[in-house]
Amino acid sequence: MNSLGAAVLGAVFNLNHPAHTVDWSFIHLSVANVVVIGLMLIVFVLAILLPFPGAASREAARRGGGGGAP
Amino acid sequence: MSVTPTTPPKSWTVKVREKGVEALPPDKLLPDGQPTYVASWIYVFGVASIASLIVIIGSGCILALKGPAWWHETGVGHFFNSIHLWSVELFFFVMVVHLWGKYWMAAWRGGRGRVWVTGAITFLVAVPCALTGYVSQQNFDAQWISTQAKDAMNSVGVGAFFNLTNFGQMYSYHILLLPIAIVLLVSLHVLLVRRNGVVPPIELEEKLTAMRATSPDAQHPPAGAGEVQS
Amino acid sequence: MSFLRPKDNTQPWKGRYAPYDLVKELCIAVGVITLLAVLLTVLLSSPDDKPSTIAQWSHELPADFATTAAKELAGTSDTAEYGPPYNHESGSVQHFLFLHPQRWLGVSHPINTADDYVIKPLETIPNDPALTSALAEYKGATEKQKKEWSEAYAKPLEAYATAVEEKKAPPSTVSVNQSTGAVTVKASGAGPVPVMMTSLQSLAQSGGLEGGLVSSSQFFQTDYTKPLLFMADGGLLAERAEQQHLLGEQWGLMNETGSYPGQPWLWLYALWYQVEPMKSSPNADIQVLLIMGLLSLAFICIPFIPGVNILPRKIPVYKLIWKEHYRSEP
Numbered sequence: 066m067n068s069l070g071a072a073v074l075g076a077v078f079n080l081n082h083p084a085h086t087v088d089w090s091f092i093h094l095s096v097a098n099v100v101v102i103g104l105m106l107i108v109f110v111l112a113i114l115l116p117f118p119g120a121a122s123r124e125a126a127r128r129g130g131g132g133g134a135p
Numbered sequence: 136m137s138v139t140p141t142t143p144p145k146s147w148t149v150k151v152r153e154k155g156v157e158a159l160p161p162d163k164l165l166p167d168g169q170p171t172y173v174a175s176w177i178y179v180f181g182v183a184s185i186a187s188l189i190v191i192i193g194s195g196c197i198l199a200l201k202g203p204a205w206w207h208e209t210g211v212g213h214f215f216n217s218i219h220l221w222s223v224e225l226f227f228f229v230m231v232v233h234l235w236g237k238y239w240m241a242a243w244r245g246g247r248g249r250v251w252v253t254g255a256i257t258f259l260v261a262v263p264c265a266l267t268g269y270v271s272q273q274n275f276d277a278q279w280i281s282t283q284a285k286d287a288m289n290s291v292g293v294g295a296f297f298n299l300t301n302f303g304q305m306y307s308y309h310i311l312l313l314p315i316a317i318v319l320l321v322s323l324h325v326l327l328v329r330r331n332g333v334v335p336p337i338e339l340e341e342k343l344t345a346m347r348a349t350s351p352d353a354q355h356p357p358a359g360a361g362e363v364q365s
Numbered sequence: 366m367s368f369l370r371p372k373d374n375t376q377p378w379k380g381r382y383a384p385y386d387l388v389k390e391l392c393i394a395v396g397v398i399t400l401l402a403v404l405l406t407v408l409l410s411s412p413d414d415k416p417s418t419i420a421q422w423s424h425e426l427p428a429d430f431a432t433t434a435a436k437e438l439a440g441t442s443d444t445a446e447y448g449p450p451y452n453h454e455s456g457s458v459q460h461f462l463f464l465h466p467q468r469w470l471g472v473s474h475p476i477n478t479a480d481d482y483v484i485k486p487l488e489t490i491p492n493d494p495a496l497t498s499a500l501a502e503y504k505g506a507t508e509k510q511k512k513e514w515s516e517a518y519a520k521p522l523e524a525y526a527t528a529v530e531e532k533k534a535p536p537s538t539v540s541v542n543q544s545t546g547a548v549t550v551k552a553s554g555a556g557p558v559p560v561m562m563t564s565l566q567s568l569a570q571s572g573g574l575e576g577g578l579v580s581s582s583q584f585f586q587t588d589y590t591k592p593l594l595f596m597a598d599g600g601l602l603a604e605r606a607e608q609q610h611l612l613g614e615q616w617g618l619m620n621e622t623g624s625y626p627g628q629p630w631l632w633l634y635a636l637w638y639q640v641e642p643m644k645s646s647p648n649a650d651i652q653v654l655l656i657m658g659l660l661s662l663a664f665i666c667i668p669f670i671p672g673v674n675i676l677p678r679k680i681p682v683y684k685l686i687w688k689e690h691y692r693s694e695p
Contacts, residue, residue, distance in 0.1 A: 076410030080624040084610050091639050093616050097626035101228065109232050112176040113239075113685045119383065120689065123171045126383035127693055168382035172690035179394065182387075186394035190402055207413060216413075217406035224405075225398055227630050239682035243668035245375030255665040265628065275414035276622050279606050282597035283618070290459040290650035292466030295450045295473040300594065303587025335378045336687040337678060342694070 164329055172336050177240075180233035181328075187226035188321065192314060194219040199310055203273060223265060230258060242334045250331065253324040260316050267309035270299050281305075412623045414609070419578075419592060422601045423569035427546040428529070428539060432522040433599040434565055437478040438558065439515035442598045445478040451594070452476060459648040461655055474590060479515075482595055486577045487564055496564045499557035506556070514556035521552050546570055613638055633660070 084095040094102075197215045198206060206212035234254065243251040270281040281299040288294035298304055423430040436442035446456030450473040458467050487500055503511060521538035528535040538551045548566060550559060568574050578592040596602055603612070611617035619635045621627035637643050637653040646652060667673055677683060684691065 077408045080409055081412060081414075081622075082624055083608055084620065084624040086610060086615075093610075093614075094632075095610060095616075095620050095624070095627065097621070097624055098619055098629045098632075101224070101626045101629045102632075105228055105232055108228075109177075109235050112180065112232065112236065113682065115176050117174045117176055117178075117689070119385075120174070123174055123383040123689070124693070126171050126381040129381075165387065166382075167384060167386065169385035170378045171381045171383050171693070172378075172687055173383075173385065174689040175686045177686055179390070182390050182394045183398060186391065186398040189395050190398050194402075213410065213413065214406060217409075217411035218402045220411045221402045221405040221409075222398065224626055225401060231630065236686070238667070239677050239680075240686060241674065241677040241683070243674070244373050245377070248668045251668050252665055255667070259661055259665070262630065269628075272413075273416065275416050275602075275605060276412065278416050278593060278596070279602055279611055282593050282602060283613075286457065287650040287654060289450060289457070289467055290648070291654050292470035294467075295470035298450075298474060298588070298590060300590040301588040306587075332378060335375060336690050337683045339684075339691060 159326065159330060164326075166329075170333060170335070173333055177232075177236035178333075180229045180236060183229040184226060184233050185321065185325070187222055187229055188317070190222040191219060191226055192318075194222060195310065195314070203271060203306060207273065223268070227261070227265075230261070234258065240334060241337060244334055244337075245331065247327070247331050247334055250324060250327045253320055253327060257317060257320040257324060260313065260320060264309065264313035264317060266299075267305045267313060271302065271306045271309050273302065409625070412621060412625050414605075414622045417596060417601050417605065418572070419569050419575045419596060420572040422596060422599060423566055423574075424546045426599065426601055426604075427543075427548045427566065428522065428525055428541050429600045430569060431548040431550070431562060431566060432519065432526050433595070434483060434562060434569075435515060435519035435522055435558070437482040437595070437598065438561075439512065439519050440479060441516070441519065442478055444476060444594045444598050450474045459651040461648060461651045464651070464655075466651075476591060476594065479511075481578070481591055483561065483565060486568060486574055487561055489573075489577060490564060490568060493564065495560055499560040499564075502557040503561065510556070513554065514558045518550060518552045518555040518558040518562065521550055522548075633657070 080097075084097060087094050087096060087099045194215050198212070198219060201212060206216035237251065237254070266280075266284065270277050270284070285294055285299045288297055288299060297308075419430075433442060437445060440446070443456065444451060446454045448455045448458035449467050449471050452472060452475065458465075460467070484500070484504070487496060490496055503514070506514070521536060525535045525539040540549045541547075542549075546566070547563075550562070552559065565574070575592045578595065579586050579589060606612055606617065607615070609622045610620050611622070616635045616639070618638075619627050619629060619631050634653065634657055637656055638649060643649045643652050663670060663673075
């Protein structure tokens with residue numbers, strides 16, 4: 066494998082070291098897992114708050130341009 | 136249309152075809168429009184789950200082409216193993232956001248209970264599919280997970296026929312049996328969604344009250360409304 | 366309607382449809398997910414900690430290896446005393462009330478630890494008259510005599526292991542040569558066992574033991590149960606696991622080696638092991654699995670569970686999801 070291939074295939078950030086943990090009472094979670102769970106909550110909230118594209122086309126449909134059931 | 140004019144009326148082929156077309160005519164199987172209420176980013180997490188599954192299976196097929204030891208021996212193999220791992224993490228990520236969205240939409244309404252059920256079972260089958268993948272890695276992680284989780288399996292008797300420390304068995308479950316189960320469940324789930332349509336919005340309580348006050352048919356909201364009365 | 370029996374008047378949608386390209390959406394989704402997976406791969410790669418081997422174990426923790434091997438011969442190791450599906454003992458047999466599924470499903474993968482981990486591997490060593498004689502003496506003895514010999518050998522090793530764990534001075538009956546990995550045990554009344562164990566240690570350190578344990582019954586084999594259970598009876602795997610935060614009390618079943626995200630979706634399964642009475646129960650596994658089985662069933666049946674199925678109506682997250690629809694209604 067050439068050096069370019071090796072550079073592409075190797076990681077930019079090395080996560081091969083023992084994890085840091087978030088400790089609270091009897092709960093001990095790895096930082097990586099907490100980040101994933103946190104991201105899921107953030108993404109869920111953003112998904113229900115952010116406007117969805119195509120509003121103009123849906124408004125046109127409501128005003129009579131759109132068809133009925135397929 | 137029958138292939139031959141003399142096809143017997145009780146032909147199984149004709150029956151299956153007619154039932155299929157009746158349940159899912161082509162423009163219902165692949166509609167080119169959606170109700171105007173499909174207007175939220177939460178709706179993309181279902182298709183994102185399917186997309187993740189496609190990437191998992193694709194990367195899994197590449198890993199299977201070269202056998203289970205390949206990814207330890209070459210950088211390219213390790214690359215595709217990484218794709219496989221991250222697409223699994225993405226799969227569970229988007230699938231859980233999808234199920235949160237569907238719960239808060241009460242998406243089982245209007246006879247869509249089976250859609251929820253098939254989706255929930257898909258999640259529950261995906262968990263052991265991931266487990267069989269973890270114990271098939273042939274590295275330290277696989278050694279630890281298999282020797283620990285075997286106690287859980289043994290405690291409920293499952294270990295008698297599902298041996299986490301048997302690499303051959305676990306690899307077979309992981310690359311064939313459980314993916315087939317997941318693909319079948321996801322297909323059923325999606326076909327049910329196509330058949331029933333995306334669940335309509337929950338009708339606002341104030342609108343329901345107004346409709347009941349003004350409508351002579353006070354018990355039954357007009358067609359197009361979707362609500363659950365408490 | 367009542368709390369217990371909500372009425373669902375959801376009608377098929379008779380309103381307007383707007384164009385929506387499902388196939389294009391799927392293609393975009395596959396593209397986005399592929400890109401994300403490739404990006405994460407390039408940035409973070411994936412872990413691949415090399416597996417432990419019996420050879421490594423016998424070199425790095427020779428006393429631990431010798432102790433475990435002695436216990437396998439004596440029938441006092443975790444595997445030897447486990448119970449179904451490996452044998453008919455009861456050391457790790459779990460039950461819940463009248464449910465004894467581990468017993469009911471029986472022994473499906475028999476392991477005789479003395480034979481499988483000690484006697485049969487030693488029988489493969491050629492040209493060693495002292496070993497041949499020791500094996501003959503051991504096999505010709507009564508079960509009671511075998512037990513006395515192997516326990517006599519195991520006892521000083523167990524005392525050594527306890528002293529090391531408690532960071533006390535180890536007893537003089539056991540000496541370990543760290544450079545060669547040789548373990549010498551002064552045990553009276555151990556009969557031929559010291560000769561057998563010294564040979565087993567050499568076989569392990571040469572790498573011959575794990576191959577033998579895998580292919581003991583046939584040439585082609587993919588079942589690693591025997592070598593894995595042997596190693597798990599010792600301390601090497603657990604030592605590595607603790608460094609990687611994979612132990613039970615570290616919520617290890619949610620974790621991956623290194624600092625990678627693991628299985629966050631197992632959070633609820635992991636939680637039950639940390640709370641009483643499961644935390645200190647010898648039947649923790651069956652208790653937790655039964656709880657999770659019930660909760661999984663409940664998860665599947667959410668549409669039909671009173672209270673749970675009307676919560677979305679009571680907490681109006683739906684007003685955010687369908688805000689555009691509600692705004693557009695007359």
